[in-house]
Amino acid sequence: MAVLVVADHDNTHLRDNTHKTVTAALALSPDVDVLVTGQGVAGVAAEAAKIKGVRKVLTAESEALGKHIAEAVSGAVVPLMAGYDAVLAPATSDGKNFAPRVAALLDVAPISEILEVVDPETFVRPIYAGNALETVRSSDAKKVITVRATAFKATEEGGSAPVEAVDPGPGAPRTRFVSDEIVKSDRPELAAAKIVVSGGRAMGSAEEFHRVIEPLADKLGAAVGASRAAVDAGYAPNDYQVGQTGKVVAPQLYIAIGISGAIQHLAGMKDSKVIVAINKDGDAPIFQVADYGLVADYKTAVPELMTALAAAGK
Amino acid sequence: MKVLVPVKRVIDYNVKARVKSDQTGVDLANVKMSMNPFCEIAVEEAVRLHEKGAASEVVVISIGPIQAQETIRTALAMGAERGLLIQTDADPEPLEVAKLLAAVAKAEEPGLILMGKQAIDGDNNAVGQMLSALLGWPQATFASKVELADKTVRVTREVDGGLQTLELDLPAVVTADLRLNEPRYASLPNIMKAKRKTIDIKTPDDFGCLAEGHLKVVKVTEPAKRVAGVKVENAAELVTKLKTEAGVI
Numbered sequence A: 001m002a003v004l005v006v007a008d009h010d011n012t013h014l015r016d017n018t019h020k021t022v023t024a025a026l027a028l029s030p031d032v033d034v035l036v037t038g039q040g041v042a043g044v045a046a047e048a049a050k051i052k053g054v055r056k057v058l059t060a061e062s063e064a065l066g067k068h069i070a071e072a073v074s075g076a077v078v079p080l081m082a083g084y085d086a087v088l089a090p091a092t093s094d095g096k097n098f099a100p101r102v103a104a105l106l107d108v109a110p111i112s113e114i115l116e117v118v119d120p121e122t123f124v125r126p127i128y129a130g131n132a133l134e135t136v137r138s139s140d141a142k143k144v145i146t147v148r149a150t151a152f153k154a155t156e157e158g159g160s161a162p163v164e165a166v167d168p169g170p171g172a173p174r175t176r177f178v179s180d181e182i183v184k185s186d187r188p189e190l191a192a193a194k195i196v197v198s199g200g201r202a203m204g205s206a207e208e209f210h211r212v213i214e215p216l217a218d219k220l221g222a223a224v225g226a227s228r229a230a231v232d233a234g235y236a237p238n239d240y241q242v243g244q245t246g247k248v249v250a251p252q253l254y255i256a257i258g259i260s261g262a263i264q265h266l267a268g269m270k271d272s273k274v275i276v277a278i279n280k281d282g283d284a285p286i287f288q289v290a291d292y293g294l295v296a297d298y299k300t301a302v303p304e305l306m307t308a309l310a311a312a313g314k
Numbered sequence B: 001m002k003v004l005v006p007v008k009r010v011i012d013y014n015v016k017a018r019v020k021s022d023q024t025g026v027d028l029a030n031v032k033m034s035m036n037p038f039c040e041i042a043v044e045e046a047v048r049l050h051e052k053g054a055a056s057e058v059v060v061i062s063i064g065p066i067q068a069q070e071t072i073r074t075a076l077a078m079g080a081e082r083g084l085l086i087q088t089d090a091d092p093e094p095l096e097v098a099k100l101l102a103a104v105a106k107a108e109e110p111g112l113i114l115m116g117k118q119a120i121d122g123d124n125n126a127v128g129q130m131l132s133a134l135l136g137w138p139q140a141t142f143a144s145k146v147e148l149a150d151k152t153v154r155v156t157r158e159v160d161g162g163l164q165t166l167e168l169d170l171p172a173v174v175t176a177d178l179r180l181n182e183p184r185y186a187s188l189p190n191i192m193k194a195k196r197k198t199i200d201i202k203t204p205d206d207f208g209c210l211a212e213g214h215l216k217v218v219k220v221t222e223p224a225k226r227v228a229g230v231k232v233e234n235a236a237e238l239v240t241k242l243k244t245e246a247g248v249i
């Protein structure tokens, strides 16, 4: 049995999600190859070649692949599947975008966002916003799986797999890339950060969100997250949304400020190691999952927290 | 141009799912069911396209139990023209749903299929992508903006790093994200009007699609519960606890 992992990257750097997906893949089989689809990805491929246990790295390059167009990615992956029994990708927006296509084209059932590999046929995945865990057994000859990266440790580096180019496939002749608006930030990436500071509707405006949440995040070297309400209201960009239908995070420390703790928000952060909630309503559901709760108005609590952190040498 | 909108009847988003004690699934007896919120957003978008004159007809389809008629009726009250129920009591997998929808699309020949990005029960986030692949039509998932032209549709997508805009040739499949629009509440007159709109009822057999059962649910369990911790008095105590007790800063 051989397994293909489709790498997560931005054409320049490999993301750590790939190392975590390799860990899931190694639970299926010792024969794991990594496919890097993109454009100008020699550097990414070299990084992937360093992941321990990877047998070889394949690269498929085209303009459409460089833009992560789903039709192009599935078009590159499907022909390769003649040589593999499973394909895994991290459950990022890209992974979710192409993996179900691969499944449909192979006539198999996709298995979304697995948390655990029970055996090469059986997987655990969250359903109902993580309020239930489903163990499913697939009878398909080939498995198509997306992986919730936060549920797996990253495989270490130290390998040196060979890199080889493969056919990029037919591209996406009926889908054209128009533009990107990528949020640039010097902060750590939300999904991979050790500390996340999130703000909710209580912020009341984008200015307040910047003024309150960002300095605290910077003091802690944290990534910034937000509730859906904060994103909907335009206080924070869409890719900050944490939750059932946003990003799933599991940092060492998650600080929720002015967030009530709706089911859908909890789904994205309740596997954090330590949760802190600052909310002026002592009955807010967020306190039911918080290790440390501070019932207070953020307007006084956050400045005090900044001072206390400074006093503690932060 | 006809717009086809697949909608799913699911547990209401305000209800917390409870796992059955025999671990066979989630208890849905006497639980409030509603239209999947992302499907509601898709219906709203389709109805707006119709109101603007960009779409000629909005057809809603649901695959599910007889009660899914109510879900279709909700969409009709929002402004869709007619409905189709493919009735089945089996809970079909995304692959079967996609195959049925592909069969319907071939019969209905819409210019655009607008649907939810994810059903909040199974959280698969798969059917739209699979449907696009089966039909060989272009896809744009996680839409936060849809601009329909004669032969193309321009879609802004919410992706991990921000936004991406694509232009697709029609016919195409687009899946809705949260910020595409805010669905309306149906007015009473429109609810009354919806009662007279047609809902055709068919079965999977009518489309030659058989339940295949690629996935078997071994069990459904409850996740480990987090227990509430302590309340701290002030920020200074919080920092001390994070430093010495939790060791995370």
Ligand SMILES: Cc1cc2nc3c(=O)[nH]c(=O)nc-3n(C[C@H](O)[C@H](O)[C@H](O)COP(=O)(O)OP(=O)(O)OC[C@H]3O[C@@H](n4cnc5c(N)ncnc54)[C@H](O)[C@@H]3O)c2cc1C
Binding pocket: A199, A200, A201, A202, A226, A227, A228, A229, A230, A241, A242, A243, A244, A245, A246, A247, A257, A258, A259, A260, A261, A262, A263, A264, A265, A268, A278, A279, A280, A281, A284, A296, A297, A298, A299, B013, B037, B038, B120
């Ligand atoms: C299909 C669907 C998907 C969804 N997906 C997501 C998702 O992925 N992520 C997500 O987050 N949500 C999601 N939601 C929305 C979710 O249901 C909630 O509406 C949302 O999380 C609420 O955001 P909030 O906690 O910021 O706002 P609110 O619920 O309004 O809470 C604001 C909190 O701030 C507190 N507060 C107010 N003022 C102050 C102050 N001065 N100081 C301190 N505290 C204060 C209040 O006590 C309150 O608890 C989804 C909903 C649906 C229907």
Ligand SMILES: Nc1ncnc2c1ncn2[C@@H]1O[C@H](COP(=O)(O)O)[C@@H](O)[C@H]1O
Binding pocket: B005, B006, B007, B008, B009, B036, B038, B039, B061, B062, B063, B064, B094, B097, B114, B115, B116, B117, B118, B119, B120, B122, B123, B124, B125, B126, B127, B128
């Ligand atoms: N049983 C169903 N009937 C009609 N549409 C469905 C059904 N299941 C899923 N869909 C559509 O597919 C979307 C994504 O669902 P899923 O891939 O199951 O998360 C939903 O928002 C619906 O638009």
